[in-house]
Amino acid sequence: MKDKNISVAVIRRLPKYHRYLKELLDNDVKRISSKELSKMIGFTASQIRQDLNNFGGFGQQGYGYNVEDLYMEIGKILGLTRPYNVVIVGAGNLGQALANYTSFDRLGFKLQAMFDVNPKMIGLKINSVNVIDMDQFETFVDENNVEIVYICTSREGAQDVADRIQKTKARAIWNFAPVDLKIKNDMIVENIHLIDNLLTVSYFLKSRME
Amino acid sequence: MKDKNISVAVIRRLPKYHRYLKELLDNDVKRISSKELSKMIGFTASQIRQDLNNFGGFGQQGYGYNVEDLYMEIGKILGLTRPYNVVIVGAGNLGQALANYTSFDRLGFKLQAMFDVNPKMIGLKINSVNVIDMDQFETFVDENNVEIVYICTSREGAQDVADRIQKTKARAIWNFAPVDLKIKNDMIVENIHLIDNLLTVSYFLKSRME
């Protein structure tokens, strides 16, 4: 599986396929055609076939796709063949919300610790995960083979955290702070910019009024 | 301002312009050229000029763009000329996190209430906003001119909430549940699919290893 020259647009559709296939699997559906999937997901059947074919011929003519196989294949493509150690920086409401999502754990994103600078938070346990002093961040990350860091700090604190992550062995950042982090090396960064998304809602609300 | 035939790709970049212009404004920068903005934001200068020109000629040859004017114009385009009443359904960690974000309020998204089905949550105040019984949802939304509903429930509860929203005058949904809502009318729906985003992180992590 080389995965090269695959466009980001394709990659961002993969989780959706994964999600719908899981649903089909849970409903004991054994096979699915691109046409049927198309109806459920809302992409064209052509697009679905072309997306999947970037990674291999998973289907069979006259039959369609085996739901379980395809689910597993897409899981492989998405890197879900092994667990990833993660930590959260910022133990506020958002950090706690993420700590409590069991679905992340189920997919293999294993929360090892949470970090905060607030003495009132340090020492707490959230969903049986310790909140640790930020002083110990770099040491903990390297000693526990943490690969992904979720940044749940304020806008002001985020860049500092990003700088510190770059000194560790961690290789990916999932950023929830409303700022574009300046990253020097080849770190993987995904942003959840809530405000950006909410502003598209107001844009569409306004547009519909005209 | 007609805003028609504007591609979604353009619209999703607008909040980023808005964010960077706010930063410039806070730093007392008076003017900015597409070239300078390009360096900051990471889009090409050509794209920036073309994006902005979809909505009008805000710049001036030989000078560039007036930061304050452009910030205001983009705010207008994004619908930030008046406040929007919003409510949150689901008063768990995520709902509480959103309730505590002052930046939403500052932009005009006014939280009027939170709803939950859990009797232990009902009656609480979160950041001076009441948690109300879901029984009163439809009444409250219509009586308080709520336009946007943030869905912060579990996956299982989300579709039911969406169905109930469609019976009210609300016209937009900001959905955080990991499910694609089935919507009949012309409701505006924006999704934050956290898992989908996290899976792209694992995809890139895996791809880099090969």
Add this chain to the structure above:
DNA sequence: GAAAGTCTGTCAAATATATAACAAGGTTAT
């Protein structure tokens, strides 16, 4: 106030992405 320099708005070209079309191969029904 003239010349040199800057920067937008816009058109054209290049690239990327999505859709349509269909041959080839497999399935199902009889």
Add this chain to the structure above:
DNA sequence: ATAACCTTGTTATATATTTGACAGACTTTC
């Protein structure tokens, strides 16, 4: 086993998006 039917993988076409180029207009400098 055969025929009718499906459905994929893939190529070709259409559409969308991004980048490049440049004339014209304004600014700045001298």
